[in-house]
Amino acid sequence: MGELDVFEPGEILTENGRILEVGTRTGEADFTEENFGKLAIPGLVDAHNHLVYDGERIDEFEMKLKGATYLEIAERGGGIRSTVNATRKASKEDLFLQAGERVFYMLKNGTTASEAKSGYGLNLKDEIKQLEVARELGEKFPIDIVPVFLGGHDIPPDLEKKDYLSLLEREIIPEVAEKGLSKYFDAFCEKGVYDVKDVEKMFRAAKENGLKLRLHTEEFSHMGGINLGVEYKAVSVDHLLFADKGDIELLASSDTAAVVMPSVSFFLRLDKYAPAKEIIDAGGIVALGTDLNPGSSPVESMFFVLWLAVFKLNLTMEEAITAATLNSAYVLGISDLNGSLEKGKKADFIVLNLSDYREIFYRPSETHIDSVYKEGRKVINSQNVGYFPTIGI
Ligand SMILES: [Zn+2]
Structure with missing residues (x-):
């Protein structure tokens, strides 16, 4: 429990809601990528x-x-x-x-x-x-x-x-x-x-x-x-x-x-x-x-x-x-697909406007959430938190 794998610079590649690859970035930085330069952690x-x-x-x-x-x-x-x-x-x-x-x-x-x-x-x-x-x-x-x-x-x-x-x-x-x-x-x-x-x-x-x-x-x-x-x-x-x-x-x-x-x-x-x-x-x-x-x-x-x-x-x-x-x-009996960013698991993650995960605790009056992804799809965007595409209520 005391150790996290941190990839810096890291990248997550998703396809059809699942994680295809996660690890240290290979190749050149691409500033046009979604969420470039931000921190991602698993969905809670x-x-x-x-x-x-x-x-x-x-x-x-x-x-x-x-x-x-x-x-x-x-x-x-x-x-x-x-x-x-x-x-x-x-x-x-x-x-x-x-x-x-x-x-x-x-x-x-x-x-x-x-x-x-x-x-x-x-x-x-x-x-x-x-x-x-x-x-x-x-x-x-x-x-x-x-x-x-x-x-x-x-x-x-x-x-x-x-x-x-x-x-x-x-x-x-x-x-x-x-x-x-x-x-x-x-x-x-x-x-x-x-x-x-x-x-x-x-x-x-x-x-x-x-x-x-x-x-x-x-x-x-x-x-x-x-x-x-x-x-x-x-x-x-x-x-x-x-x-x-x-x-x-x-x-x-x-x-x-x-x-x-x-x-x-x-x-x-x-x-x-x-x-x-x-x-x-x-x-x-x-x-x-x-x-x-x-x-x-x-x-x-x-x-x-x-x-x-x-x-x-x-x-x-x-x-x-x-x-x-x-x-x-x-x-909850769902750790085969949830709970960590690993190949084959659901692409559920939080994008934070932080560069170091320790800032989550060091600056505790804000969540610093930029966006939340569920199975590869952006479901919360902090710029527009009312955005809810899937529910018809
Ligand atoms: Zn209770």
């Missing part, structure tokens, strides 16, 4: 993202700034439940339009592939609705979207936990898997939500139905979810603020990636961040995501996450870039 990949939801929670944010507690916010109808209620009521079209706007900001900030979790439906109909919107976003926008079924996000407002667990097992997990709406199952292991035993029940059902596993864990307390994730060969365990020494060693000896989202600590104004640097130093796989969601990270920009990774997680610049590209593509 967001490994953890809840972009399909209805409504923002800005009033709740203001209440928090004025000192309201979690309980007071819940009593006034805020919190994750409010997003569940709103998302259940929203039509597919409305969810698509709202999420589409978020996708535009993601692309504008150089994200060319992302996860999109469900988890605000918490019943069969509305989980499927969210997953279908996620799929449609990937079809209509110039971005790769990996839908992830977050069936274990919370306890539904209208069911007892044990009844929902059995509904998941008997009905929702098999149906989502059979319809091919997601290759992944995800849950939230936390006090007051699901403990390790609950998650294990869901993991068994998901595995039986051929789904790969991911898990939100050790976010606000130490739950033992990393142990469970590694035992069940989960693709990733995510958040990890409370990961301890034993967890770090376990992750280092496994193929389970640690997905960290420093924008959550930043937005919630916590002093605590995930021990990402320690996990990397121990030999673990670390990937980055925005955790885009209305409650704890209304953040579309992976550049913002890159900056926090360096300034708050103490990653080196090279580690941060690897975590936001190739490693996040690994988590």
Whole structure:
């Protein structure tokens, strides 16, 4: 993770959306070439993202700034439940339009592939609705979207936990898997939500139905979810603020990636961040995501996450870039075609008005994006950011 291949002067040759050649420039400089003299880096990949939801929670944010507690916010109808209620009521079209706007900001900030979790439906109909919107976003926008079924996000407002667990097992997990709406199952292991035993029940059902596993864990307390994730060969365990020494060693000896989202600590104004640097130093796989969601990270920009990774997680610049590209593509199961500039992969890259990639971090108040390319085609031009050729909405 600590080393990048830098070609200077370099060149990228693309054909039919794929990279034909990448490496050190051969031959004479040609000033008429597209993007001559600029810097190109791989398109960013967001490994953890809840972009399909209805409504923002800005009033709740203001209440928090004025000192309201979690309980007071819940009593006034805020919190994750409010997003569940709103998302259940929203039509597919409305969810698509709202999420589409978020996708535009993601692309504008150089994200060319992302996860999109469900988890605000918490019943069969509305989980499927969210997953279908996620799929449609990937079809209509110039971005790769990996839908992830977050069936274990919370306890539904209208069911007892044990009844929902059995509904998941008997009905929702098999149906989502059979319809091919997601290759992944995800849950939230936390006090007051699901403990390790609950998650294990869901993991068994998901595995039986051929789904790969991911898990939100050790976010606000130490739950033992990393142990469970590694035992069940989960693709990733995510958040990890409370990961301890034993967890770090376990992750280092496994193929389970640690997905960290420093924008959550930043937005919630916590002093605590995930021990990402320690996990990397121990030999673990670390990937980055925005955790885009209305409650704890209304953040579309992976550049913002890159900056926090360096300034708050103490990653080196090279580690941060690897975590936001190739490693996040690994988590999403798309690293064969995404996540790095290599022959045969998709020609997804960001052109920056910089001459040295270290300036991304050295001058962190701007992304310095000139343009964004998806499969060889310019989809964002900073001179004219409204330019969106592919969508008819
Ligand atoms: Zn999440």
